[in-house]
Amino acid sequence: MQIKNILSIDVEEWFQVENLKEVISQEGWAYCEKRLNINISEILFLLERYEAKATFFILGWIAEKYPEIVAAIDRRGHEIGSHGYAHKMVFTQTEDEFREDVIKSIDILEELTGKQVLGYRAPSFSINQNSFWAFEILSGLGIKYDSSIFPIKHPEYGIPSAPRFPFEIKLKNGMKLIEFPLSTVQVFGLNFPVAGGAYLRILPYCYNRWGIKRLNSEGRTAVVYFHPWEIDPGQPREMVSFSKRFRHYTNLDIMKQKLKRLLKDFEFTSFSKSGAIDD
Numbered sequence: 001m002q003i004k005n006i007l008s009i010d011v012e013e014w015f016q017v018e019n020l021k022e023v024i025s026q027e028g029w030a031y032c033e034k035r036l037n038i039n040i041s042e043i044l045f046l047l048e049r050y051e052a053k054a055t056f057f058i059l060g061w062i063a064e065k066y067p068e069i070v071a072a073i074d075r076r077g078h079e080i081g082s083h084g085y086a087h088k089m090v091f092t093q094t095e096d097e098f099r100e101d102v103i104k105s106i107d108i109l110e111e112l113t114g115k116q117v118l119g120y121r122a123p124s125f126s127i128n129q130n131s132f133w134a135f136e137i138l139s140g141l142g143i144k145y146d147s148s149i150f151p152i153k154h155p156e157y158g159i160p161s162a163p164r165f166p167f168e169i170k171l172k173n174g175m176k177l178i179e180f181p182l183s184t185v186q187v188f189g190l191n192f193p194v195a196g197g198a199y200l201r202i203l204p205y206c207y208n209r210w211g212i213k214r215l216n217s218e219g220r221t222a223v224v225y226f227h228p229w230e231i232d233p234g235q236p237r238e239m240v241s242f243s244k245r246f247r248h249y250t251n252l253d254i255m256k257q258k259l260k261r262l263l264k265d266f267e268f269t270s271f272s273k274s275g276a277i278d279d
């Protein structure tokens with residue numbers, strides 16, 4: 001039997017990413033060209049065509065401005081999770097600021113769908129060793145699972161020593177939270193990402209297919225993500241450093257093709273439909 005992998009989409013606009021923060025502040029978001037509607041329509045169409053389900057971790061700011069997007073995703077049977085409200089890195093916030101940000105996003109999403117938000121993904125995987133307190137707060141807000149830990153070495157995020165597969169986090173309040181790390185394969189003791197996103201966009205498709213096949217052959221479910229702006233080569237170009245431009249703009253024109261291949265080669269479902277979370 002073919003393993004069902006987990007697909008997740010971090011729903012944000014092209015101008016809300018960490019790589020462009022130095023040129024576009026939160027105050028500037030209102031004035032940027034909005035491109036999410038068309039990108040989400042294409043994604044929903046693709047998922048339907050390949051009979052896949054996904055979890056959409058939606059930014060509260062987005063849900064507030066585009067309630068119709070939340071409704072469209074919900075109507076098609078996909079899961080809706082929280083990506084926070086204002087895309088602030090968890091480790092740059094105080095505990096109170098973090099709680100406020102997540103509550104705001106959950107309130108908006110639950111009001112729109114009438115369904116409980118069960119999952120959370122931190123902006124840019126920003127839960128690290130200095131922000132493990134976030135799990136206690138998430139659990140206190142009714143969150144059952146998190147998918148923010150990337151067991152790799154990266155300049156901005158990652159905990160290379162973290163477990164590579166889903167695990168339970170036991171909390172002080174006696175509750176537990178399930179963590180779904182983003183997928184990696186291990187070669188010579190080093191973890192290499194095979195979790196979609198920039199890795200799918202920039203690295204050859206055959207590498208990604210090899211990695212996910214390898215996980216599945218070990219009986220493991222892959223946890224894969226991407227962003228709506230990654231399939232949008234028509235988005236405005238901003239002048240930031242070469243490395244940031246490389247990470248944000250490389251291969252935007254071929255990402256949709258790669259996604260189609262991924263959806264054709266593997267079966268995908270959402271976290272809530274994967275059977276790994278008990279409500």
Ligand SMILES: [Zn+2]
Binds near residue numbers: 012122124
């Ligand atoms: Zn994000």
